Amino acid sequence: MALNKLFSSLTINSNLISRRAIHISAVNFASKPPIEKPKPGFGKSYRRIVHFPEKYTVKPLEVTNLAGRDPVTGRVVAKGIGGGIKHKYHWIDWLRDGPTEGPPQEEKVIQVMEDGCRTAHIALVAVGEKLKYILATENMKAGDILKTSRYLPRIPVRANEGDAYVLGALPTGTLVHCIEKEPGQGGLYVHAAGTYGTILRRQDDRIVVQMPSKRTFSFSPLCMAVVGRLSNVDHGDTPIGSPQRNRWLGNRPRSGLWKRKDGRHGRKIRPPKPVKEISASMNPPPAKIVRLTMVP
Structure with a gap:
């Protein structure tokens, strides 16, 4: 009888502990919603929003600094980005278009x-x-x-x-x-x-x-x-000079945790990647949706 009581008490306690653990893990998961982090390339920018007019202009454009925050939710997404000095944005005309015949x-x-x-x-x-x-x-x-x-x-x-x-x-x-x-x-x-x-x-x-x-x-x-x-040309070789100037440039300080260099900093010999062909047929147009109507 004593052994039966002991086993029953142990099972009850283990059930309570497992329920509490499940509850705690669920609470922790619910308190941290999934955040969409910026991807490299032509993804979402969390540094600034440029207010472009409808027509091209050489007038400097107004800029809203995001400081690494999502413009909709306001949550910090990119931790290394700061506000920085306010700058005007100059709209670059990327299309250098010229005549197809005759003098340039x-x-x-x-x-x-x-x-x-x-x-x-x-x-x-x-x-x-x-x-x-x-x-x-x-x-x-x-x-x-x-x-x-x-x-x-x-x-x-x-x-x-x-x-x-x-x-x-x-x-x-x-x-x-x-x-x-x-x-x-x-x-x-x-x-x-x-x-x-x-x-x-x-x-x-x-x-x-x-x-x-x-x-x-x-x-x-x-x-x-x-x-x-x-x-x-000397942009990459110019020292920043001071932590304050780094903040002017819009960079936030790192965590300060000192980390020893491990094996990933060693010498690696990798073969060169093959030639990548840039063509217009890389993204084919989406298939056309045809709606079928029932004839009575």
């Missing part, structure tokens, strides 16, 4: 300036009666004349720094940036300060370009690219 279009550089919302410097350019902003190259200065053309010649052209031509018109070894993914889409690749891609070779009817990450991409010869290396 000429554009004049009015001013080269710094931009607080990007690492590379920008240039104010006049095209006829229109003004626009583009990314400045390493040696670009006020008064330079830039050429833009979409004509694909039989013999490669000798382009100067800042000129925009299709990839098929440029010789092998040319340094390029602001490369289009598809013809007419606008410069999508290589925007950071001091970076550049290199035209390596022509493969069948494609142009193989080595990106700043040393990966090789294969583009259509009709994709536009701007010649030269991007400005602000």
Whole structure:
């Protein structure tokens, strides 16, 4: 009898403990809802919201700093992002469009300036009666004349720094940036300060370009690219100087936990990745939905 009572009390206590554990775990899970974290690439930005008008303008645009918070819920999503100094946003015209036949279009550089919302410097350019902003190259200065053309010649052209031509018109070894993914889409690749891609070779009817990450991409010869290396070359080598300036730049301090370097910091020898072909057929259009109606 005593043993039976002892076993029954033990089972009751174990049931109570398991119920409490389940309740506690459920409460903890319910108190932490799933948060959608930012993904690298063309995902959601948690640094700032730029208030774009309907038409393109060279007037500096208003910016709302998010400091790593979700604009809808207000929760901190990206912990390393801070508010930073308030900056105006200069709208870059990524599409360098020129004539498909005849002489190239000429554009004049009015001013080269710094931009607080990007690492590379920008240039104010006049095209006829229109003004626009583009990314400045390493040696670009006020008064330079830039050429833009979409004509694909039989013999490669000798382009100067800042000129925009299709990839098929440029010789092998040319340094390029602001490369289009598809013809007419606008410069999508290589925007950071001091970076550049290199035209390596022509493969069948494609142009193989080595990106700043040393990966090789294969583009259509009709994709536009701007010649030269991007400005602000010393951006990566310039020390920040003080923790306060790091906060001005919009970076929050780390946790302060000292961590010893482990094996992941060692030397690794990996084979180069294969050439990635950039084409318009990578994302096929969605299938059409056909509704069927019953005939009475």
